[in-house]
Amino acid sequence: xxxxxxxxxxxxRLQPAVWRxxxxxxxxxxxxxxxxxxxxxxxxxxxxxxxxLVEVLCPRLGTLEWRLLAPALRPQGDAxxxxxxxxxxxxxxxxxxxxxxxxxxTAESVLWIRAETLAxxxxxxxxxxxxxxxxxxxxxxxxxxxxxxxxxxxxRAGAHLLxxxxxxxxxxxxxxxxxxxxxxxxxxWSLQVKVRKRRGPPHDRALTLPxxxxxxxxxxxxxxxxxxxxxxxxxxxxxxxxxxPAGLSAAGxxxxxxxxxxxxxxxxxxxxxxxxxxxxxxxxxxARFVSRDxxxxxxx
Amino acid sequence: xxxxxxxxxxxxxxxxxxxDALLPWALQFTPRVARRDEAVLLEVQSSLxxxxxxxxxxxxxxxxxxxxxxxxxxxxxxxxxxxxxxxAGAPHQRRPLxxxxxxxxxxxxxxxxxxxxxxxxxxxxxxxxxLRGLPRDGLARRFGADLLQRxxxxxxxxxxxxxxxxxxxxxxxxxxxxxxVETAPALLLAARRLLLxxxxxxxxxxxxxxxxxxxxxxxxxxxxxxxxxxxxxxxxDAEFLARLxxxxxxxxxxxxxxxxxxxxxxxxxxxxxxxxxxxxxxxQQREQAQQVIERLxxxxxxxxxxxxxxxxxxxxxxxxxxxxxxxxxxxxAAQGDDGPHPAYLLxxxxxxxxxxxQPAYQGEVLALLLGPQRVEAxxxxxxxxxxxxxxxxxxxxxxxxASALPADAAGTAEALAAVLPMQxxxxxxxRGASTGLLWVFxxxxxxxxxxxxxxxxxx
Numbered sequence: 022x023x024x025x026x027x028x029x030x031x032x033x034r035l036q037p038a039v040w041r042x043x044x045x046x047x048x049x050x051x052x053x054x055x056x057x058x059x060x061x062x063x064x065x066x067x068x069x070x071x072x073x074l075v076e077v078l079c080p081r082l083g084t085l086e087w088r089l090l091a092p093a094l095r096p097q098g099d100a101x102x103x104x105x106x107x108x109x110x111x112x113x114x115x116x117x118x119x120x121x122x123x124x125x126x127t128a129e130s131v132l133w134i135r136a137e138t139l140a141x142x143x144x145x146x147x148x149x150x151x152x153x154x155x156x157x158x159x160x161x162x163x164x165x166x167x168x169x170x171x172x173x174x175x176x177r178a179g180a181h182l183l184x185x186x187x188x189x190x191x192x193x194x195x196x197x198x199x200x201x202x203x204x205x206x207x208x209x210w211s212l213q214v215k216v217r218k219r220r221g222p223p224h225d226r227a228l229t230l231p232x233x234x235x236x237x238x239x240x241x242x243x244x245x246x247x248x249x250x251x252x253x254x255x256x257x258x259x260x261x262x263x264x265x266p267a268g269l270s271a272a273g274x275x276x277x278x279x280x281x282x283x284x285x286x287x288x289x290x291x292x293x294x295x296x297x298x299x300x301x302x303x304x305x306x307x308a309r310f311v312s313r314d315x316x317x318x319x320x321x
Numbered sequence: 322x323x324x325x326x327x328x329x330x331x332x333x334x335x336x337x338x339x340x341d342a343l344l345p346w347a348l349q350f351t352p353r354v355a356r357r358d359e360a361v362l363l364e365v366q367s368s369l370x371x372x373x374x375x376x377x378x379x380x381x382x383x384x385x386x387x388x389x390x391x392x393x394x395x396x397x398x399x400x401x402x403x404x405x406x407x408x409a410g411a412p413h414q415r416r417p418l419x420x421x422x423x424x425x426x427x428x429x430x431x432x433x434x435x436x437x438x439x440x441x442x443x444x445x446x447x448x449x450x451x452l453r454g455l456p457r458d459g460l461a462r463r464f465g466a467d468l469l470q471r472x473x474x475x476x477x478x479x480x481x482x483x484x485x486x487x488x489x490x491x492x493x494x495x496x497x498x499x500x501x502v503e504t505a506p507a508l509l510l511a512a513r514r515l516l517l518x519x520x521x522x523x524x525x526x527x528x529x530x531x532x533x534x535x536x537x538x539x540x541x542x543x544x545x546x547x548x549x550x551x552x553x554x555x556x557x558d559a560e561f562l563a564r565l566x567x568x569x570x571x572x573x574x575x576x577x578x579x580x581x582x583x584x585x586x587x588x589x590x591x592x593x594x595x596x597x598x599x600x601x602x603x604x605q606q607r608e609q610a611q612q613v614i615e616r617l618x619x620x621x622x623x624x625x626x627x628x629x630x631x632x633x634x635x636x637x638x639x640x641x642x643x644x645x646x647x648x649x650x651x652x653x654a655a656q657g658d659d660g661p662h663p664a665y666l667l668x669x670x671x672x673x674x675x676x677x678x679q680p681a682y683q684g685e686v687l688a689l690l691l692g693p694q695r696v697e698a699x700x701x702x703x704x705x706x707x708x709x710x711x712x713x714x715x716x717x718x719x720x721x722x723a724s725a726l727p728a729d730a731a732g733t734a735e736a737l738a739a740v741l742p743m744q745x746x747x748x749x750x751x752r753g754a755s756t757g758l759l760w761v762f763x764x765x766x767x768x769x770x771x772x773x774x775x776x777x778x779x780x
Contacts, residue, residue, distance in 0.1 A: 084756060105610060115667070115668050116629075116665060116666075117641065118641035119657045120666070120779075122631070123657075124664065128629055129628075133626075133628070141621060144620075145621065148613050206757055234664070236663065236664070237661050
């Protein structure tokens with residue numbers, strides 16, 4: 022929060038609009054926690070601002086938005102329990118409900134609007150911003166909209182969380198959004214996030230945020246600690262077993278030297294009882310989550 | 322007592338039909354609505370507080386009455402007095418009633434076709450003030466008690482009694498257009514009149530409409546057409562209904578120029594308006610989410626505004642169903658399972674090319690991280706499609722041959738496999754350098770050359 026001299030007493034609603042260049046400013050309204058303390062420290066107000074247009078730039082739409090935004094989009098405990106609808110306007114691929122449930126969203130709030138053209142996307146987003154409840158609008162804009170359209174959206178954001186997802190090539194375009202964040206895939210399971218435009222000093226170093234997809238956290242907890250292989254691996258190991266790629270074999274077993282040198286993770290503890298048990302009821306379906314070490318353990 | 326008299330624009334027999342059409346609309350303001358001669362009389366003294374005061378009520382009624390085609394109106398403290406002022410077209414003045422009525426011509430009170438008008442003109446009686454000055458017993462003897470009674474009622478010396486109109490059980494209204502209309506969106510202007518009447522009737526009967534039908538026809542009934550608009554929640558708001566109708570009319574093409582319109586309410590439900598707050602609130606300017614969703618569905622199409630429903634199945638493409646958002650969702654009895662689920666699911670799965678035996682996507686070879694997860698399923702129940710209804714059904718994976726079952730399979734599985742095609746997939750978590758975490762599967766798992774498909778993206 023900027024500290025103004027006592028002689029300048031601004032009304033409360035103008036206070037966030039004034040900040041010193043060396044300090045990160047405040048958000049004009051409420052904020053939603055982003056889920057990472059490092060990112061909250063860099064965002065004005067300590068989170069994603071509600072009631073303003075926020076732009077998220079990704080190198081390719083459809084690769085990382087849920088990993089970045091799921092902690093902010095799920096109902097946050099102390100906030101209003103009756104959140105409005107979550108509108109997905111023009112996502113690049115059809116959303117998958119079990120995956121969204123794993124992100125912490127509720128099925129009743131999800132609304133998929135299949136808008137195709139740029140005009141339809143902008144119009145649908147504007148209509149969803151006119152609802153009474155405090156909702157969340159996720160708008161994918163692969164095409165470049167005219168700046169006055171973005172200004173309209175920003176002006177009508179009201180009490181909604183409005184996130185516009187645009188390709189990274191739009192970073193060079195002028196935009197009326199007060200907050201622009203660029204995210205890309207980082208090494209391992211992380212995302213690299215840089216704040217391109219905000220009320221505050223320029224953001225110098227990119228943040229590396231650990232971001233395991235929410236759906237994998239329950240099934241694969243140990244993966245959060247280890248790094249996945251960074252480059253493609255050879256397919257077959259000497260045993261000729263096509264099931265398991267060489268890189269995932271336990272340490273000490275025969276594998277390609279390059280893979281062993283990297284100290285790859287062991288997936289031994291991978292098989293919690295839940296996946297096998299959940300499918301036990303379906304008579305006509307057999308599904309099991311198998312890893313090499315699990316089979317080895319079972320066979321003796 | 323505060324009376325309003327509304328005189329429709331047309332004269333003659335059509336005026337009676339127009340006045341009857343005004344009755345349902347007028348009944349939303351007060352239960353005391355009556356028809357007298359060719360006009361409609363309303364007594365609104367008891368409704369002033371509900372509608373926010375005399376000035377607010379006057380503005381609202383006058384604005385809506387102008388839209389409905391009322392030519393003249395007047396406010397007074399007696400019904401017949403208001404009728405006389407409306408017929409004469411007198412401007413509104415804040416003077417005592419007698420002072421306002423005295424200068425009016427006799428035809429204003431008696432009607433232009435009263436048989437005694439020439440006689441009264443002969444004896445020099447031209448205005449109501451003159452008539453009032455004549456001796457009362459002479460008037461009663463010469464022209465009948467009826468004339469005296471009308472005069473007394475107009476000046477407030479005698480109480481008027483009316484039979485108040487009742488709202489009809491069903492709503493069906495017609496409208497003859499002044500000029501022929503060629504394009505469907507231009508019908509909206511005329512349909513607004515009918516929607517105002519519908520809103521009034523709904524308010525009078527404490528109902529909300531969930532389906533209404535607008536019908537049109539050309540001259541002599543040629544080329545009739547109709548359009549039914551449905552809403553998920555009952556509504557009474559004429560503006561909202563007009564916007565919905567406008568969105569639907571934008572996609573209608575008229576076969577012939579249209580001369581007449583008809584509106585009827587198909588499905589109504591008891592509906593109480595939400596209570597108004599004591600203090601005005603900016604949030605109240607916004608609409609309910611459901612109304613916005615219906616507007617989106619009206620413009621984009623019902624199949625493009627969707628809500629998900631969870632289903633129980635082992636195959637990922639059957640674990641959800643997308644239903645149109647403007648209909649109420651059925652309650653989902655299913656619970657999800659704990660397996661890894663991507664945030665996006667491609668429909669249909671995308672075949673991947675192979676590079677050196679490994680699947681490749683967008684020019685990058687994918688690294689397989691985790692797996693395999695075997696999903697075997699028979700195609701039961703028969704494929705209804707992932708998007709319901711009318712969307713593209715989920716393309717089935719290539720069915721595996723039944724003879725590839727492992728030897729330890731239960732007898733039921735073999736029997737099933739003999740009659741139904743089995744799908745077998747091995748799911749893997751894969752990673753591409755710039756495409757993120759992907760969910761790919763290989764189907765069928767044991768054949769060569771391997772066939773890989775991209776099914777989901779862990780975004």
